[in-house]
Amino acid sequence: MTDPLVRASDLRIDLGGTTILDGVSVDVGSGTFVGLIGPNGAGKTTLLRAFSGALSPTRGHVEVAGERIDRLGSKAASRLAATVPQDTSVSFDFDVRETIRMGRTPHLSRFGGWDDEDASAVERAIARTEVAELADRAVTDVSGGERQRVLIARALAQATPLLLLDEPTASLDINHQVRTLELVSELVAEGKTAVAAIHDLNLAAHYCDELVLLSEGRVVATGPPEAVLTEDNLDGAFGANAVVSRHPVTGSVYVTALPEARAGDAEGRVHVVGGGGTAARHLYLLSAAGYDVSVGALNEGDTDTETARSLGLDAVTVPPFSSLDSAARDAVASRVERADCVVVADVEIGRGNLANLRAAAEADRLVVVEQRPFAERNYAGEEAARVYDRLRSRGTVVDAGDVLAAVTAEVEGETTGTEGLGQSESSAT
């Protein structure tokens, strides 16, 4: 890490007789953008207030630029840290320019003298946040997104090394959320250090260099987004059943909170043949139900491959645009053989996955998902039609929404089936 601009050491903060933060040690590197994340009531706002010097710790201390911030006078503290508050609803009836000028208060002399530097700091802040066209409007009359920029401008006019933002994207539409965080990132690239409480984990992961995950007043994890946003950490802090993957477009760590409960108590192995996203929902529901799920063969980079990875499933993969080599064929065949049930998703059928379908057609218990007519999905001619006929005749054909129920019926039927098989085997011997 670069030299820390902010150093919180073993911080404890009590408010109203309650310990709100305890044992919190955090370093914020100079020139970095750090996101504070954590559930409601975790202590994010309280930590920001300790960073700004607004709260005095019961134990430990906060240093900003080497100074104990709570020991500085309010003007000196305000020359180090500027806060963009969470609640952007402002009740005072100033115009936008006056609001931004307030940022200069800590720099004015005792007599309120206003010099060229003060005036140019305000103009720079107005230009940087692109609020010039709003400058003469009443701050109460601009939209929430515009007001957010005005308050960032006020913080910029304050000309501090440290910018503290409390949920800067909270009531903003998606476009303004992105614009706001882009602006903060640019300010950091230009030399500011920013700490922001952010509820949206994916925005935090995308924009922040480092995250600090707080839960119940303690730091649960800290580090780069990929180190902090793990499924275990999210489960521990938020009690959320979340899947962590990479966003296919941005490449950032991406968190998806899943609504259904974590693994149910279904037992058995299920192998799924899919591709192009046709298997994603089946993979999720089957693994959430508790089945031991494998999938493949799929191309690397296929959306079903990504889903399987994010769910931690066993995926047989081959490089993009290549057909199954003998190792992949063997891998699929062994999974089909071990499976208590095989599911064939509503896949497109081309030469690439014909081998998958042939392998699936050997399964003892088979569920074939049919949503679109076969003819619309077949790019492999009559050969595919023969394989598909065999699949249909051997398997249970279902709608996409009935896969879990059909698999459960097949797997539970297996107990009787196996017994039956066992009897016939023994009677044969």
Ligand SMILES: Nc1ncnc2c1ncn2[C@@H]1O[C@H](COP(=O)(O)OP(=O)(O)OP(=O)(O)O)[C@@H](O)[C@H]1O
């Ligand atoms: N002045 C106070 N007196 C007593 N308790 C307080 C006071 N201020 C905050 N708290 C409590 O401290 C805890 C942490 O609050 P804080 O606002 O720091 O959490 P947060 O992580 O920012 O939450 P949110 O995401 O909901 O904004 C909460 O339980 C809150 O009720």
